[in-house]
Amino acid sequence: MANLTFSEKRRIPIYDDPAQVEFGIVEFDYEKCKKCGMCIKICPASTIEMVDEKPRMTQKLECMACSDCVAVCPEDAITTTRNYRYTGYYKTIGFGNLQKPRL
Amino acid sequence: MGKQEQLAEKLKNEWTPTEEVILKRRSVRLYKKEQIPEFMVKRIIEAGRFAPSAGNGQPWKFVVLREPEIINGITETTIKICKVFKSLIDYRIPGKRWRLPIAKFNIKFKPAELHPVPFGACTLIADRKLGLYHGASTAILIFKDVRGISNPDLDCGIAGQNMVLAAHSMGLGTCWVSFSKLAFQYTGKWKKRLGIQYPYKFVTSLAVGWPVGEPDGIIARPTHEVDWYENGTKKVVH
Numbered sequence: 001m002a003n004l005t006f007s008e009k010r011r012i013p014i015y016d017d018p019a020q021v022e023f024g025i026v027e028f029d030y031e032k033c034k035k036c037g038m039c040i041k042i043c044p045a046s047t048i049e050m051v052d053e054k055p056r057m058t059q060k061l062e063c064m065a066c067s068d069c070v071a072v073c074p075e076d077a078i079t080t081t082r083n084y085r086y087t088g089y090y091k092t093i094g095f096g097n098l099q100k101p102r103l
Numbered sequence: 104m105g106k107q108e109q110l111a112e113k114l115k116n117e118w119t120p121t122e123e124v125i126l127k128r129r130s131v132r133l134y135k136k137e138q139i140p141e142f143m144v145k146r147i148i149e150a151g152r153f154a155p156s157a158g159n160g161q162p163w164k165f166v167v168l169r170e171p172e173i174i175n176g177i178t179e180t181t182i183k184i185c186k187v188f189k190s191l192i193d194y195r196i197p198g199k200r201w202r203l204p205i206a207k208f209n210i211k212f213k214p215a216e217l218h219p220v221p222f223g224a225c226t227l228i229a230d231r232k233l234g235l236y237h238g239a240s241t242a243i244l245i246f247k248d249v250r251g252i253s254n255p256d257l258d259c260g261i262a263g264q265n266m267v268l269a270a271h272s273m274g275l276g277t278c279w280v281s282f283s284k285l286a287f288q289y290t291g292k293w294k295k296r297l298g299i300q301y302p303y304k305f306v307t308s309l310a311v312g313w314p315v316g317e318p319d320g321i322i323a324r325p326t327h328e329v330d331w332y333e334n335g336t337k338k339v340v341h
Contacts, residue, residue, distance in 0.1 A: 012207045015219045016195040038316055042132045045223060046232045062223040071129045071320035083325045090218060096326035096341040101126045103115065 003093050011088035016060075021090075023047075024065030025082040028055055032077035039069035039078060065098075124272045127319045131237070131276025134312035138169065138240040143273055147243070147311065150269030154262035162251025163259050164303050166244040174242050177293055178235040180286040185229040192217075193226050221282075228282060235280055239310035242280070246303040259306040266309060276314030281307045 013020035026048075039055055040048045045062040048055050048069065057063065065083045085092045104112070118126065148165055156162065168174050192209055194202035210217040227233035236242050245263055247255040267277045286293050287305035294300070326341035 012210045012214075013219070014203070015222060021219050038133075041315075042318065044130075044132055044227075044233055046227055062220075062227075064220050065325075066130065067322035067324070068129050068132065068318065070322045071127075072316055072318045074316065080323055086219060089214060094328035096328070098323040099326055100321055100323045101118075103118070 004089075004091055008088055008091055013086060013088040013090060018061070020087045022082075022085040023061040024063035024080060024084045025061070026057065026063065026065075026067075026069055027079050027081050029077040029079075030054060032075040034075055034077075036074065038072050038074070042068050042072050044068070120272075121268075124268050126321055128267065128271045128277075129318050129320060129322070130278045131310075131312075131314045131318045132234070132278055133315040133318070134237055134239045134276060134310070135315055136238065136240065137313055139275060139312055143270075143275065144169075144241055144243075144311070146273070147266045147269050147275075151262040151266040154258070154265040156258035156261065157251070157253040157255075160248075160252040160255070160258065162248040162255035163262050163306075164246040164248065166246065166297060166299075168242040168244065169240065171240075173293075173296070174236050174239075176296075177283050177286050180290055180292060181235055181283050182228055182231065184285040184289050185225045185282075189226045189229040192222075195226075224282065235282055236310040237278060239276075239278070239312035241311045242308055243311060244283075244297075244308040245306050246299060247306045249302045249304050256306055263307060263309060270309075270311055271319060275311055276318060278310040279307060280310055283308055 015021050033055065035050070035053050035055070037050060037055070040050060044066065045064060047058050047061060047063045049058050050056075063084070065080050067080045070078045070080055080098055083095060083098055085095075144167055148167070151163070151165060152161075168177075192202055192206040194200055194206050206217075210222075224233055228235065243266065245259045247259045249255065251258060263279070267279070270277045284305050284307070287299070299305070329340050331338045331340050
């Protein structure tokens with residue numbers, strides 16, 4: 001079985017259409033969050049903002065699920081819940097669930 | 104139990120120190136101003152020097168930048184180029200939808216450079232929302248010898264990862280920075296300033312410095328399908 005169909009290979013997705021380019025999602029545990037803002041400072045995609053003293057993802061999602069925010073959070077209050085998924089020419093192939101390193 | 108079995112049994116329950124460095128390494132994008140000691144940079148370069156390469160060709164040239172003037176200069180040039188690209192192809196801005204066919208045309212020609220992630224990063228750099236070297240006090244540029252055996256880009260990558268892991272094992276932070284390629288690809292300014300000429304070509308660079316906070320740590324990543332051939336059968340593992 002081919003990984004990509006002929007039309008998939010030829011189609012460049014629309015980058016701001018969530019149906020065609022699905023970016024990562026991180027979730028915040030507001031009970032643990034101390035509002036230090038480290039996640040906002042280090043996010044390479046500027047996809048976290050502080051609203052009403054609470055960090056949240058911006059409307060314009062560009063998260064590549066790098067999980068740097070998860071690692072930097074001193075309170076372990078962030079979790080990556082969805083990885084990115086691209087379609088068309090950039091179709092994501094053979095990816096499984098998000099998992100921590102396994103011994 | 105033989106020596107090998109004993110070793111294997113022990114490994115089942117714990118990561119080796121090398122594995123720990125590999126698993127905890129995160130890209131660091133916030134650095135302290137303080138310079139890192141010279142001996143550390145030299146040790147990092149030693150790690151790169153001892154990287155494997157095709158035919159032991161060692162087709163690399165490392166350039167250490169510890170002058171903010173040069174690091175910031177390269178950043179500024181890259182920002183300027185990103186601004187030009189943004190003004191030509193960013194169709195995601197309201198009222199600029201007409202740029203879509205132009206963008207698609209360009210993406211067809213440069214699909215790796217204009218993938219959704221670098222496409223977004225280019226616009227963020229142009230808007231100064233994403234830094235290049237993130238205030239790191241040291242940057243290591245990696246140039247390939249284009250006459251290198253087989254695939255010198257790969258050898259430079261292997262040397263780079265050796266340096267990155269060595270740096271993280273010392274408690275430093277690093278980040279791969281390839282966007283500055285634009286400053287070497289589209290202008291002659293920095294090639295001239297740094298005396299880079301044939302046969303050297305920019306491949307990538309590393310930001311190295313003291314991290315703010317504790318950015319290294321274990322995270323979750325997607326598993327990938329791995330085809331596994333053994334005993335005459337094929338299985339797919341994750």
